[in-house]
């Protein structure tokens with residue numbers, strides 16, 4: 001895993017944005033994996049600015065989000081769908097029909113999960129996936145568990161996650177208890193992954209992710225196995241790491257070029273055989289939020 005230690009949130013966001021800009025310049029029709037939470041907000045701000053300057057375009061981009069709360073309508077102010085609309089989609093030239101987020105109000109959640117993975121595969125898989133990290137080491141909404149959940153699935157949220165995310169809701173009782181999340185295999189199939197972490201509340205999770213065993217009890221630890229993953233960590237989130245050791249043991253340079261499908265197969269993360277060519281559409285007409 002490449003480790004890049006940066007000064008603060010701003011530098012983390014800028015460095016992450018550069019990876020995305022490079023990706024889009026190389027491949028304008030990239031499939032991006034997107035995340036929510038406070039952590040990627042600076043990244044999205046930077047991408048909006050690059051797009052407004054005409055340096056990048058999202059016109060040909062397809063995006064898949066990691067997760068969504070079960071029970072929230074897409075235009076609910078705390079839904080991840082609404083978040084993405086506000087923070088990125090309404091501010092760049094991405095086509096609404098090319099943005100995918102699991103539906104939290106699907107009548108058949110199992111079919112929703114299966115269909116989501118199939119659709120990702122049908123678009124050729126994710127080129128670049130951004131991740132935040134929960135204080136308990138979760139990625140997406142893959143909570144600590146006894147086994148890695150492979151595919152997009154329904155999760156029961158941890159008490160700590162519910163408490164952490166309660167800050168976005170009026171009261172803790174309003175936080176949904178369940179969500180749909182991409183699974184570990186879905187995430188690991190991405191050709192390139194960038195995990196962002198900022199702030200001292202993430203320090204313990206980061207230390208366990210990098211120095212601990214690869215275990216479902218720390219879901220982010222699986223990223224140690226990914227052939228092209230980069231963690232961009234600010235000094236506060238890196239405060240429990242031995243920075244000298246990092247200098248010696250890890251690369252801090254730019255990530256390797258995108259892995260080929262052959263490489264993906266070598267590590268056992270293969271695309272589904274039964275994937276169909278893309279026929280469905282994204283979330284269709286975009287609710288208007290009057291964002292800047």
Ligand SMILES: N[C@@H]1[C@@H](O)[C@H](O)[C@@H](COP(=O)(O)O)O[C@@H]1O
Pocket residue numbers: 035036037038039040066067131132133134135138139140141161165
């Ligand atoms: N499902 C999201 C995760 O994708 C995110 O990484 C995590 C951390 O959020 P924050 O970036 O606000 O610390 O929150 C939620 O649980």
